[in-house]
Amino acid sequence: MPGIKQPQWLESVRQQAASLGSPHLRIGVTGLSRAGKTTFITSLINQLENHQRGLLARRAPFDRLEAVRWQRDGVEQPFAYLQALEALAGEPARWPESTRDLSRVVIDLRFRQTGLLKRLQSTRSLRIEILDYPGEWLLDLPLLDMDYGQWCEQMRAWLDAEPRCSIAGPLREALAAIDPQAPQDAAQLAELAAAWTDFLQRSRSEAGLSRNQPGRFLLPGSGIAAEMLLFVPLLSANRHTQGDAGSWWSACEARFRYYRDYVVKGFYDEHFSRLDRQILLVDMLGPMDAGQPALTDLKAALESVLQSFRYGRDSLLSRLFRPRISQLAVCATKVDQVAPGQQRAVQQCLEDLLTDSLADVRHGGVRVRGFPLAAVRATRQEGDALVAGLEGQSGWVRYQPGGVPEHLPLDLQISGPELLQLRPPAGLHRNEPFPQYRMDDLIGWMVEGHAL
Template identity: 70%
Template sequence: MQNKSANWFKQVAQRAETLGQQRLRVGVTGLSGAGKTTFITSLINQLENHGKGLLARRAPFDRLESVRWQRENVEQPFPYLDALAALSSVPARWPDSTSDLSRVVIDLRFRPQGLLRKVQPVRQVRIDILDYPGEWLLDLPLLQLDYGQWCEQMAQWLEQEPRRSLAGELRQTLLNIDPAAPADAAQLAALKDAWTEFLLRCRRDAGLSRNQPARFLQPGSGVAEQMLQFIPLLRANRHSSESDSSWFSVCAARFNYYRDYLVRGFYDEHFRHLDQQVLLVDMLGPMDAGEAALADLRDAMEAVLSSFDYGRSGLLARLLRFRPRIRRLAFCATKVDKVSPEQQRSVQQCLEDLMLDRLADVRHGGVEVLGLPLSAIRATRQEGENLVAGLEGQEGWVRYRPGSIPAHLPQSLQLNSPELLPLRPPPGLHRSEPFPHYRMDDLVAWLIEGAQL
């Protein structure tokens, strides 16, 4: 009986604590290669060491009593310890890219302030973040398409360079298939593998961003392999008709499953209730790859941003259970430690130039937008006009002068390549010390401001 009473009081106490807790649902979104896993690792590290780094000098972190990164009672917890092990290894290496869903839960406790601080309860904030493969974002535009429309879109993309050359004979093979003919299961499986290899070439060799279906590159867990066996039929369109066991019928059924079960399920479960969003973009990589990569990044980011709801929904809408909208957006060019500090704002400006129209739409909806050039973990140090860093897979150090970054992105998207180097993390990183960075303190403070402490 005493055990039951103790459990009851414990549950009551836990519920009371939850009632006094504010929850921030933060969506950290970024395409593959944007540095999302490194960013989340650094975010936890900066909060755990809030009393030692730059955060200690600013409010409200002067009132932050404790930080707890949760891994118990959290389904698929973010692999923070694995990321720390990679960063602290000798030689240091970057954490593995995200291959499946994971969740970050960070609990903060703040001392109250003001004249009534002695009678006010301790303020608590829970930060809830989802980590996922960046490629999965690229599937969100599929929610607006049926299979025939997607085939039309793929046919248009493969008409244009560099995709046409990268596809090679695969393009002609897909053009030769009659959508109304009976499907060949063995050929379909082989073509699905060929399409996956084509997507890999697009990403690796040309720096292209729009690679669909994204789960062909990062399937995640719990996905039946057979349901991923579909391809774009380049002669199909939105007016094509289905017949039993035809190429169109088989591929359309699997496309619909992919869109309605995987893509919509992912969106509805994890993105519909965000309060704030951090959008990470590797701008330097596409600038290095050239005009086609920049244009593809722009189109990919515009499609991704159009999949989210931005703006203030208001109290009445929330009471009536209308879909809440993202009210704050941090828009960050990442890995800016690869260029000199005086050029980092130019990288951010080029990113904002690339996304000018879409950002104007978001701001017009009443969303607070923060543009911030960011390096979650700074891998370089400056010596005069040069940068010093270590290269991935190599020992020792290199001293180099980064290429110039224009003050604004040319409208033609043609510019001289900044000629980037593959840098390794700095040595000596430890969980008990804040990682070196550029502007992580600004971003973390901006996030916490949303809690209105």
């Protein structure tokens, strides 16, 4: 009323309520190839859209969630949610296509207010923005901290070791035979770049290796001209090598520098400088099944990623992007492929693989949580066995999955769980929550502290 001064505390609450407005939460979802990012994001939207029917209805703050709106109009490069739903609900059901380019997800949530704030503002909105991009691009992060000569040295070390040495075959000898100071042969360079791309594809598919650089040789994405990718590692070069204009060194070094400074740094600088939280998805079971070389390569790949994502004062990202990420979720995916009693063991093995790196991230002030996940549960338990459908086949199989150790051995020698290629469960529908494992816990972590 006019002439009546409002209590100081009430005015403070009003100002706080006004400032809350419609907060914006930006979450990065990253993961290496085959981690299941597309299925994860599809399940995330599905769980939110069906919050009243699923496990979310039993937990705060989703017991106050009134409305959910997934946006596609007005969103640049929207996530292909409807196409992913069509694949999962098909007959036969199939997994969505893997992420091949940058896409965005924008979800608006509206919560009922409680307590004193209810008198000042009946509802509170939260906008969640998720950035999705190919896992192959994630492996380019370490390039930001090296020059072309250092990369050549690193590639020579990688190709000298198995299984890359055998996979590369004659390509390794061809790259080692090139004199960096010799005049460049444009036709030969194009052939070698194509051969390098094929080598990266076979390293991933035949040996289950994770470190495949440059990542955009595998999935360029939109806006990447073919000439940007015309460089290869010169295995006889090192960080002290130099070359005149027109030489192999000059051509490859210039294109590498452009790739690093404009393609890699430009992408991360534009899209990662404002993230609030980060989710890292990891297919741990695939490398465990593939054996020690794949696990060793996964460990090195994830350590290089976490080195770049270290948020302390001296980290690469702090120098380049000044991030404000305060929380990181590290998630072992597809854990429904093993017995329910061993699903947490898969997560423990992932954290064992990354013990030192996660300690460094925590020391930098970031809170780390681990979540074993099945974004869409493909199996059901019957007694001591699992029942599921196989990709490309009709009907169902009943099987007992192989074992997973409680902790990962230090030498990474492990007898894999002998995985089957499973298809999604039948009968999935957009208007029913997908069967999942711990997606509700992760979604709760995502909005923690932002929906109060």
